[in-house]
Amino acid sequence: MTNAPTTAEVTAIDTQSRCPLLFLIGSGIVWLVVSGILALITSLQLQAPHFLTDCPWLTPGRAQALRETAFVYGWAANAGLAVALWVLARLGGEALRARNWLFFGALFWNLGVTVGLIGIATGDMTSFALLQLPGYVQPVMLFAYGAMAVSGVLAWTGRSTERTFAAQWYAVAALFLFPWLFSAAQIVLIWAPVRGTLQAIAAGWYAQGMWTLWLAPLALSGAYYIVPKVSGRVLPSYEFSSLGFWTLIFVGAWTGGRHLIGGPVPAWIATLAIAACALLIGHYFIVFLNLRIARCGRGTAMAFILFGLLAYVLGGMLDALTSFRTVALKTQFTLVAVAQQELALYGAASMMFLGAIYFLVPRLTGFAWASGGLISAHRFLTRLGLFLLLGGLAIGGWVQAGDLLNAKIAFADIAGHLKPWLLAVAAGHAVLLLGNLLFLVNFCRSACVCSTTAPATTLFRQPSTLEATAS
Amino acid sequence: MKNGPLFLLGLFVALVLSWAGVVLGSHAQLGALTPYYDDTESGAFPSRSSGVATRGQLVYADLGCAACHTQQVRRADFGTDQERGWGTRQSVARDYIFQPKPQLGASRIGPDLANLAGRKPSAPDAEDLLKFLYLGSQNHPVYKFLFEDREIVGQRAATALKLTGSAAASAGHEIVPTERARSLVAYLLSLNNAYDYPEARPFAVAAAAGHGAAEKHDAKAAAPAAGHAEKKEGEKK
Numbered sequence: 001m002t003n004a005p006t007t008a009e010v011t012a013i014d015t016q017s018r019c020p021l022l023f024l025i026g027s028g029i030v031w032l033v034v035s036g037i038l039a040l041i042t043s044l045q046l047q048a049p050h051f052l053t054d055c056p057w058l059t060p061g062r063a064q065a066l067r068e069t070a071f072v073y074g075w076a077a078n079a080g081l082a083v084a085l086w087v088l089a090r091l092g093g094e095a096l097r098a099r100n101w102l103f104f105g106a107l108f109w110n111l112g113v114t115v116g117l118i119g120i121a122t123g124d125m126t127s128f129a130l131l132q133l134p135g136y137v138q139p140v141m142l143f144a145y146g147a148m149a150v151s152g153v154l155a156w157t158g159r160s161t162e163r164t165f166a167a168q169w170y171a172v173a174a175l176f177l178f179p180w181l182f183s184a185a186q187i188v189l190i191w192a193p194v195r196g197t198l199q200a201i202a203a204g205w206y207a208q209g210m211w212t213l214w215l216a217p218l219a220l221s222g223a224y225y226i227v228p229k230v231s232g233r234v235l236p237s238y239e240f241s242s243l244g245f246w247t248l249i250f251v252g253a254w255t256g257g258r259h260l261i262g263g264p265v266p267a268w269i270a271t272l273a274i275a276a277c278a279l280l281i282g283h284y285f286i287v288f289l290n291l292r293i294a295r296c297g298r299g300t301a302m303a304f305i306l307f308g309l310l311a312y313v314l315g316g317m318l319d320a321l322t323s324f325r326t327v328a329l330k331t332q333f334t335l336v337a338v339a340q341q342e343l344a345l346y347g348a349a350s351m352m353f354l355g356a357i358y359f360l361v362p363r364l365t366g367f368a369w370a371s372g373g374l375i376s377a378h379r380f381l382t383r384l385g386l387f388l389l390l391g392g393l394a395i396g397g398w399v400q401a402g403d404l405l406n407a408k409i410a411f412a413d414i415a416g417h418l419k420p421w422l423l424a425v426a427a428g429h430a431v432l433l434l435g436n437l438l439f440l441v442n443f444c445r446s447a448c449v450c451s452t453t454a455p456a457t458t459l460f461r462q463p464s465t466l467e468a469t470a471s
Numbered sequence: 472m473k474n475g476p477l478f479l480l481g482l483f484v485a486l487v488l489s490w491a492g493v494v495l496g497s498h499a500q501l502g503a504l505t506p507y508y509d510d511t512e513s514g515a516f517p518s519r520s521s522g523v524a525t526r527g528q529l530v531y532a533d534l535g536c537a538a539c540h541t542q543q544v545r546r547a548d549f550g551t552d553q554e555r556g557w558g559t560r561q562s563v564a565r566d567y568i569f570q571p572k573p574q575l576g577a578s579r580i581g582p583d584l585a586n587l588a589g590r591k592p593s594a595p596d597a598e599d600l601l602k603f604l605y606l607g608s609q610n611h612p613v614y615k616f617l618f619e620d621r622e623i624v625g626q627r628a629a630t631a632l633k634l635t636g637s638a639a640a641s642a643g644h645e646i647v648p649t650e651r652a653r654s655l656v657a658y659l660l661s662l663n664n665a666y667d668y669p670e671a672r673p674f675a676v677a678a679a680a681g682h683g684a685a686e687k688h689d690a691k692a693a694a695p696a697a698g699h700a701e702k703k704e705g706e707k708k
Contacts, residue, residue, distance in 0.1 A: 045612070046580065049607065049609075049610055049611055049612045050607060050612060050613060053607070053612035053613050053614070053615075054613070054615055054616065056616045059534050059535055059612065059614070060535065060538055060539065060612055061534055061535015061536055061537065061538035061539070062533075062534065062535045063535075064535065064538045065535055065538070123533035123534075124533065125532070125533060125535065126532075127532040127535075127537050127572055127574055129577060156475070157475060169478070172478070172479075172482075173482050176479060176482055176483075177482055177486055180483070180486050181486065184486075184490055184494075188494060193571070193572075194494075194498055194502065195501070195502060195504070195567075195568055196501070196504070196564055196565075196566075196567035196568045196569075196570060196573055197501070197564045197567050197573055197575065198494075198497055198498055198501055198502065199572070199573055200573060200575045201493060201494065201497045202493075202494045204493075205489065205490065205493045205494055209486075209489065213486065246481070246485075249481075249482060249485045250485045250488070250489075252489075253485075253486065253489035253490070253493070254489050254492065254493065256489075256493050257493070259577055260575075262545040262546065262549045262550065263543050263545070263562070263575060264543055264561070264562040264563050264564050264566060264567065264575070265497065265501075265564060266497060266500055266501065266564075269493065269497060272492070272493070325549075329549060329550055332550075333541055333576075333577060333578055333579040334578075334579065337577065337578070338578070404550075404551065404579060405550065405551055406551070407551040407554035407555050411581070411582055411610070412608075412609060412610055415580075415609075415610040
């Protein structure tokens, strides 16, 4: 069995934070399953356009918006916050404070996501990518987020040691920046919308900012904590980590014009984005430099995190490559762009969240995961699913790109050429859904054990070297 | 990083800089964009769209049509948008100034619609579009819920679809588009990039003249563009 807590590690910090953090993780996993079902529907609709289109709630456009929203605001937000808050509590050396704020914030956040999804299904979606939530739930979610972040702020200001660690910077940055990003985007897109194509520019700024200033830092905070912990080694070239951090924070949101190349916006928007994407390579390089020891670690958590890290670095390189105008000319508007988004949101961020969850749940409950078999199955299915999904999207997208650039090929034929690859995408989503269902079962069983039995601390001692460094 | 407030200030400054640079910067450039007044045509372009078309844009947005359709034609030497007949010039920011929710889109599972009603030689008419929404095609979903299948009481409704063969309504019934379907179609028919703005003409006309197929359009546009050269340069930056 992997990643079981050692006696030394199960502390009051973890047990006292158990209830709100397990609630966040549990609701995150439920949303992951929901978004998996919606993703399967979306991919089947691309395959067979008439599938479910008699149902007004699930037109292809709405199903896709529902899926994205459930994934980002349901799964990634809940899971990412749980990881970041836990890291802050651990490194702060104190149990989480303001746990009631956290719990009720999480409750209202999830209610907001639920109402938002109903709103999208009934026709209230905005048309901005990754911000399709109806305008009326956005303020509620902003306040709910603020309530959850109180815990993080208190863990940061009330930390027992003066010294801070890279995992904390990323966690605090994500907690602190998202409300500003979210509210600034709400103002210029929903409440006092800017004119014309400026909306596309502002929406691009938000979408890229949400990735570079919120989800990526949340994922990295977990990775920066767990990698040295499990591998038992000091992070190499750690002195560069602050440079990597500030590069991401200062440059990240400038990449917003990446998708507007050749569009009806000023050319400097795209040029800035291209330059910013190139600068960000520095960040990806430093992350790779720091966390390359992940390959030495063993266990489920490290396997997921290593996958996520490789996807993160690869995704960053591909972003820079496809932002060049000559490449963007091909890849823009095709499934390649979708593949890149999946690589970032699923391949990188979600895999790191999953790894962190595998690491922290046994520490919260005081028990090992209920079933080792389910863990192995989930690990296998997730890899297989991502391989099918990303491979199908990337190859299909490349075929589509070639076809779109040849004006002699009619649109109906392009759709025909895409069919086999879209089948792989649908299969990938089905496999991922199955894996995530198993994960949900395993999580429920693990969480139930902890609520019915007193924690036993004599389980599964790990070598004491694993306790080394970092915190 | 020991200094907490300074750390948070740094984060905040980073975010504000990007917001100011990207959002406010482009707003300063384009926020006050006015319609272009053409002396020879004695009119300003683009014209405001009708109320029903504006309502139709809301239908387009809430159904999520932008998930598969873009509304931005790129310039002739950048992609095959114009070769595919989606438009005869690139889309420019001025095209969208009267649209409350511009639907630029980011995916081309379906064709671009920026100039749907201005396509040459054959732009679809309202009847075509309504039938297409009702029947779909091999690669386009059906939107039957935008139509009402009702019994004919008295005279046939003037707006009822003229369907034949297996698609026709059952005896004594007719398929009538709802108000949402009619607004959506009015919106689609308002998508027209016919007017050629000075800033939409290809750049570097003089240098490019006589250089292959892509520049044919440039040569055509060269004469009228000359007078607006300075303005064009300002817009394109």
